[in-house]
Amino acid sequence: MKEDFLHYIWKFKLFSVSNLQTVTKESVIIKNSGEHNFNSGSDFFNAQLKIGNQLWAGNVEIHIKSSDWFVHGHEKDSNYDNTILHVVWQHDMDVHRKNNSIIPTLELKNYIEPKVLYRYQQLFSSQNKWINCEKHIRDIDKFQLSSWLERLYIERLEEKSKLIEQLLFNSKNDWETVLFKMLAKNVGLKVNGEAFFNLANYLDYSIVRKQLHNLKSLEALLFGQANFLNEDVQDYYYSTLQNEYEFLKSKYALSNSPSINFQFFRLRPNNFPTIRIAQLAALLNQKQNLFSKIMAVTSVKEYYELFDISVSEFWKTNYSFTSKSKKSNKKFSKPFIDLLLVNTIIPLKFMYFKSIDKLNENNIINVINQLKPEKNSIIDKFTELEVVSTSALETQALLQLKNNYCNKQKCLKCVIGTNLLVKNLHKKR
Structure with missing residues (x-):
């Protein structure tokens, strides 16, 4: 179990949101799950929740265990005093604010859709795979895959721009x-x-x-x-x-x-x-x-x-x-x-x-799409998985996918991984 999985679950509400209760049996109604924060600070900003009879606005922090609050040193940081809900997979201890009030805790493990949990385990648990989704990537909708590859290609261009930016700086924009x-x-x-x-x-x-x-x-x-x-x-x-x-x-x-x-x-x-x-x-x-x-x-x-x-x-x-x-x-x-x-x-x-x-x-995109696909060992392997490139845009995008997502286990930030996670899933509201 990884925190980014819980982030994804919370962000897209892939759990039974009816009859939610904190570990102290207070009802929880999610008005707004908040803005996902990828920098330092709480995991989700500006959430709106009704806990018991009280409407709260503030931040949500997510951990695997409640005790991770102390592992990460949040008890020493006053910025976390604005946490209105602690979302965890497993509750193993209470967490307090600096004024000694208990932060309400939601234990997710009993609310997550069984299919989502099963697919997550299938995606990450198998060993000795070239990429996590190699058995199912061929089943991804072609339109979704094409759109994702275009985004990956632009992302690759952004990365290549970093060297150009440095050279421009060194040459005074020559x-x-x-x-x-x-x-x-x-x-x-x-x-x-x-x-x-x-x-x-x-x-x-x-x-x-x-x-x-x-x-x-x-x-x-x-x-x-x-x-x-x-x-x-x-x-x-x-x-x-x-x-x-x-x-x-x-x-x-x-x-x-x-x-x-x-x-x-x-x-x-x-x-x-x-x-x-x-x-x-x-x-x-x-x-x-x-x-x-x-x-x-x-x-x-x-x-x-x-x-x-x-x-x-x-x-x-x-x-x-x-x-x-x-x-x-x-x-x-x-x-x-x-x-x-x-x-x-x-x-x-x-x-x-x-x-x-x-x-x-x-x-x-029009120009790169006119160029023939590149040939290398990574592209050959994708071809074996029935992901066949028809242009240099797609081969460049697949290189970006393999190096920046697959190799780094960032499936939950990849359209392919998230598609496999929620495919044909009817979420309960």
């Missing part, structure tokens, strides 16, 4: 700087994301901005700061970048980046950090005023066009400074652009339009 750092972080994907992010954070974007019109200088700056120009490679292009970087290093008083651990091992050549740096440089060079263009784009097709770039001549025939490849433009693939949209562009647009009070969530 959105182009934030775009550069977020692009760098996500161009590196999981394997090299941290290394790319460290590179972007160490490099002053004002210097990058000055090189945007000169691809050779931009490549020299990025490869040099990434410590890829410290070797003795006998190649004209490599020597050109070395010389250009030495010039930039002197001009801007640059120092070498701290050790950045870029990984090549077990990566496909197209994902080598050298290729990703070349692509990032090409994007910044070929798409001037990138932030403004991104904010103006409204369709997935336009995004694909915006991110349609090709690397410089050297990188068309190389994967690294010492490994050759068949000639190709090494453009961003559509699946890779989708990842950039999911992890960088859409969160950034969400945050930007929210900051200027012009956010239209439907526009955001």
